[in-house]
Amino acid sequence: MDIIFYHPTFDNAYWIKTLSAALPGARVREWKRGDNEPADYALVWHPPVEMLQGRTLKAVFALGAGVDSILSKLKAHPEMLAESIPLFRLEDTGMGQQMQEYAVSQVLHWFRRFDDYQALKQQARWEPLADYQREDFTIGILGAGVLGAKVAEALAPWGFPLRCWSRTRKDYPGVTSFAGMEELPQFLQGTRVLINLLPNTAETVGIINSGLLNQLADHSYLMNLARGVHVIEADLLAALERGKLKGAMLDVYSKEPLPAENPLWAHPRVAMTPHVAAVTRPAEAVAYIARTITHLEKGEPVTGQVDRQRGY
Ligand SMILES: NC(=O)C1=CN([C@@H]2O[C@H](COP(=O)(O)OP(=O)(O)OC[C@H]3O[C@@H](n4cnc5c(N)ncnc54)[C@H](O)[C@@H]3O)[C@@H](O)[C@H]2O)C=CC1
Ligand SMILES: O=C(O)C(=O)CO
16 A cells, blocks of 8 residues: 655654554655655645646545645645545544643633733732623534534533534533524524634635624633634724623634734734644544554545535
8 A cells, every 4th residue: 555645844754654653564655746656545734736636546634624725725726636535634633632721721711810810910900800700601612523522521521601503413411502504693692702613614714703793792702723714803803992802812813824914913812822722643643544544445434534515
């Protein structure tokens, strides 16, 4: 079995060594321009069109959870990958735990008013503030798939009212599930902390706009852990200005790296990380890919296949 590997920034030698160890008998090589030798599987992130074009692969694996970039490239270059070749993505592979750490720590930061105390500290003011109450701190998770479910699981023991919104109804312990556009207003009403874990699709781009933010509880908080294009940045800034939003924690942006002139950098109530909420963990990712290839080779059922029409 031949496997080609391409990632613009990873330590490719390490990945190839680890994959070779996990799939004894497989010949794994780094793909370089001009390599037209046969391959059975391709593992990719931001692949050049010529890497995949014209190949009869058994499957392609995206080396991340989100497949928006590869799907948009496929839209521009449909010749890159035949519809019949399945595309897989990483399901959790250690990203769930990272999202849990991020979301729990930030929710508690806001709930314990550390943002307010930080502002008071800057003015050298000693001023105990009123506690927030759990019942006023409803957390809503937009997107209740692999990562949304993990975040809900980690937040559940903290006792905040917890709800999620997804395409189809979910049955997660301690979580009220809302499904479809028609239930979005109910989901938003009373939500104090909105955590975004939706995929980037034609239906979800720009979903976090003034119309949506206005339906949240007053003085609410936004955590965007999914993709920058979900949020209309001008609407976010306006909601912060008029106090509808008290704060935002952003990991992803409409343009990355975020340009120096973007007003989000200087906003006192916006906290930011540079797209690191959950990164691909090589050992877990290799184990998942090796397991999936082994199942595929035996004709056994697998999970993680992307629905190219649906967009995630
Ligand atoms: N900031 C970061 O470091 C990272 C960000 N991500 C982002 O997180 C996203 C989510 O990842 P997973 O949970 O693995 O995806 P997933 O496919 O397992 O879950 C997606 C969820 O969104 C819901 N959804 C999709 N379209 C919808 C619509 N139109 N209306 C209502 N619900 C809809 C689905 O029902 C599902 O519950 C990725 O697509 C990626 O963009 C993923 C990893 C790291
Ligand atoms: O896996 C993804 O989709 C990511 O955003 C990784 O940072």
